[in-house]
Amino acid sequence: MALRDRLPRHLFSPRGWGLLAAGAVCLLSAQIMGRRDLLSLSVLLIVLPLISLAGIRLLKPRFQVYREFNPSPVETSAAATVRLAVARTGSGGGRAIMEERLPPRFGESPAFHFPARSAKGGTSRYEYHLRSTKRGQYLIGPVTAEFTDPFGLSLHRRAIDEGDTLTVTPAAVELPVTGLAGARGNDGITATRTxxxxxxxxxxxxxxxxxxxxxxxxxxxxxxxxxxxxxxxxxxxTPEATIILDQRFAAFSGGHGSGFGGNAAVDGHEMITSDTFEWAVVAAISICTHLAERNYALRLLDPRGEPAFLRSLSAPEPEAEEFSGVSGLQSIAESLAAIQLSGPHHAARDHGGQDAGPAVFDDHLMDKLSAHRMRGPLIAVLGRISPSEARALAPAAGYGANAFAIIVSDRPADAEDSLEALRRGGWRAVAVPVSVSVPDAWTHFDQGGAAPATAAADVRRGAGVGR
Known part of the structure; x- marks a missing residue:
């Protein structure tokens, strides 16, 4: 390793270290040779970098940073353009090397010079692109700047803003048209005779x-x-559709890839999730998009009857449960960006062997459903549910014009008893692994009720889709 690579880069530039080294040599020569002129030169060579270092830390340049994302929020796997505008607001001049700090998943952090060659009106503008395959909220920035004095002897690096949050929403997949709308028609409009x-x-x-x-x-x-x-x-x-989105840790934990703790450690972005829950999130946004395009108003609840996004860190309105139109769909997408599994991470068991904790699929949920009785379809996107939980949920089918349930599980064959309990209550239900696409699972609800080809193949292999 070269000597210059071992020197602290946050104090002096190579020129500054050179002057200090020359000052030290002159000081040593003055002592040996007894030359006062060498002593004066050594003092000058040593003091000049120190004075520049003190000055650059006391007289801190001030900047204003404006950061814009387009589009904002952005869907997974889609490119977002980041536009930066940096302007000096305090006195002083000189150049600086700036760097935009990014989470590691976005690759190398972009660096640029200030002021830019094309700077106008004292404002320098920069542009770069980001893309993420995982939903979530990510801190983009801050911009760090490395300043130097007019002589180029000392260096000082510091953050000049606090950064901004980029929201990455799950991308919806197109679903085939099915008989879900029932008597209300596929256009989402129903004519009611007086x-x-x-x-x-x-x-x-x-x-x-x-x-x-x-x-x-x-x-x-x-x-x-x-x-x-x-x-x-x-x-x-306008018809309504009610969607129950399961987000219980106990329903989606377990199995391979049950969490993204590694990504959280690397990106500084902690989100409790699993492969099966990610499938459920994509299914939820796809179903909401499919229905919103057909003029349905949407209600989203969790298994306890509470607003589905009550615990989502990215929800614009956490307590909202009713959404309509383009703005409502956008709010759902943003709310799903950072939604994560909730409840105890290690499900405690009572003496009867059941999960301890707040009740699910109980009277509170039923009361919420009965308030909008028969106004449209009822759709449940679920993780693993026990037969007893399925029996508790089964009567809810009576509150919807139609009732559909998708159970996503690492072992769909284990859900047979739960599926049977739901079907007895009037639900049209299917269990799928994450290897089955959301559109294929959706086609199970067609009027013919035929299982998708992919699902049938899984059954033959023993991976199983409940039928």
């Missing part, structure tokens, strides 16, 4: 249009509005 003789309290009216028969004129509404109003015989309502 009663033959509606009362004045519940009749719907609209303004008169040329060609409307006079027998449809609603005289009370006409008098109230001061304009001719007619009865509206047909109204359009």
């Amino acid at each position: 009663r033959a003789n509606p009362s004045d309290d519940d009749v719907m009216t609209r303004e008169y249009r040329p060609g409307d028969p006079m027998r449809r004129v609603h005289w009370a509404a006409t008098a109230h509005h001061g304009a001719l109003m007619v009865r509206q015989e047909e109204s359009v309502t």
Whole structure:
């Protein structure tokens, strides 16, 4: 290793270390030769780098950093463009070498010179690209700058901002059209006929249009509005879909790749998850996207009947459980970005052999479902559930126009008793391993009820999809 590589780089530049070395040589020569001029030169050579070092630490340049992500948030495996704008806000000049600190998963941290050659109005602008195959929230930055004095003798490195959070959402996969919509139709719109003789309290009216028969004129509404109003015989309502997203640690832990602790240690980004839970998250965003494109309003709950994103670190509104439109779908995607497994990491067992902890699939969930009874399909994306839990969930099928359940497990064959309990309650249920794609699992709910080819192949191999 060269001598220059052993010297601390955060104190002096090679030029500064050279002056210090020359000063030391002159000082030693002055002592040996008794030359006062060499002594004065040595003092100058030693003091000059020290003065520059003190000055660069006392007179700290101030900067303002603006960072923009496009798009924000970004989906997994999609490229995000990062635009940086750095401006000096304090006095002083000179150049600096800057570096944007990145989590290791994004590769080498980009470095750049300040000011940039194309700087305008005192602001330097830079641009680079990021891509992540894992969902989550990642700290991008801070920008660290290495300053030097006008003589290039000393160095000082420090962070000039605090960084910004990049949210990476799970990417939805396209699902095939199935008979999920039931009587409401695949377009997500249902026409509801009013009663033959509606009362004045519940009749719907609209303004008169040329060609409307006079027998449809609603005289009370006409008098109230001061304009001719007619009865509206047909109204359009927006159907609702309720999605139960299981996120219990005990339901998804175990098996190979049950956690990403290694990535957390490398990236400084801790998230408790597993391969099966990641499959469930992709299924959830894909189902929500599929339904939102068909004008469904969405409700997302957890197995306890609480808002599904109550514990998500990335949720814009953790207590929200109802979503609609493009903005609602975007909120769901952001909430799923950093959602993780919750509950005790080591499920305690009571004397009866059941998981101890808050009850799931109990009256609280049933009350939430009954409040929106028969307004649309009920979909449950579940991890491992015991037969007793399946029996508790089974009656919930009566609250939806249709009821569908997907159990994702490392060993789908073990879910046969749970599947049978759900089907007896009226659910259309399937158990799949992570090797089966979400679209293939979704096609199981088609009107024909046929299992997907991939699932059938797994059954033949013994990996099993419950049928």
